[in-house]
Amino acid sequence: MPNTTPARSPSPAAPQAPAAPPSPDEGQAPARASVPAQAPGACDPRTRRRQAILSAGAVSLAIWVIAVPVGGVDLAVRTGGGVQHVGPVATVVSSVIAAVLGFAALALLERRTPKARKIWTALAAGCLLVSLLGPFGATSGAAMSVLASMHAAVAAVVIITARRTTRRAEPEAVPR
Numbered sequence: 001m002p003n004t005t006p007a008r009s010p011s012p013a014a015p016q017a018p019a020a021p022p023s024p025d026e027g028q029a030p031a032r033a034s035v036p037a038q039a040p041g042a043c044d045p046r047t048r049r050r051q052a053i054l055s056a057g058a059v060s061l062a063i064w065v066i067a068v069p070v071g072g073v074d075l076a077v078r079t080g081g082g083v084q085h086v087g088p089v090a091t092v093v094s095s096v097i098a099a100v101l102g103f104a105a106l107a108l109l110e111r112r113t114p115k116a117r118k119i120w121t122a123l124a125a126g127c128l129l130v131s132l133l134g135p136f137g138a139t140s141g142a143a144m145s146v147l148a149s150m151h152a153a154v155a156a157v158v159i160i161t162a163r164r165t166t167r168r169a170e171p172e173a174v175p176r
Helices: 045-070 089-110 116-131 141-165
Strands: 076-079 083-084
Touching: 045 089, 045 141, 076 141, 089 116, 089 141, 116 141
Parallel strands: none
Antiparallel strands: 076 083
């Protein structure tokens, strides 16, 4: 016949000491230090730069869509002896190429100088100013405004992302 007596719990009068964790000497691997996790949504700089390249193409395409099919602007520029219409593919491709070249220049500067952020920002601002000469060849005031806004929007995406993903130069030690 089986034993039907209930199991006894330890007496409250006899406290038990908590079990000590096993020491590394007992053949177990030591506990690893935990690596702090990145904040939710945080990305490494290369990922953010890739996203900015795609965003540069997307923002220029969005402006083109709003201006041309929706707004009815004839987006055309004078070139040499003719007129060239600016289409969606040219808009996206030129924006992506500009962003890739910008981030490539930044990566090169980051390897060469601790002041990469400052130098690159000045170069990017200069490139934006030069690129704004292009819209002056537009066939209408509306086309000029749309092209200038595309240049400024792409530059804003690239410059802001570059500045956020580049470390500031360490202050130089001043000799006493």
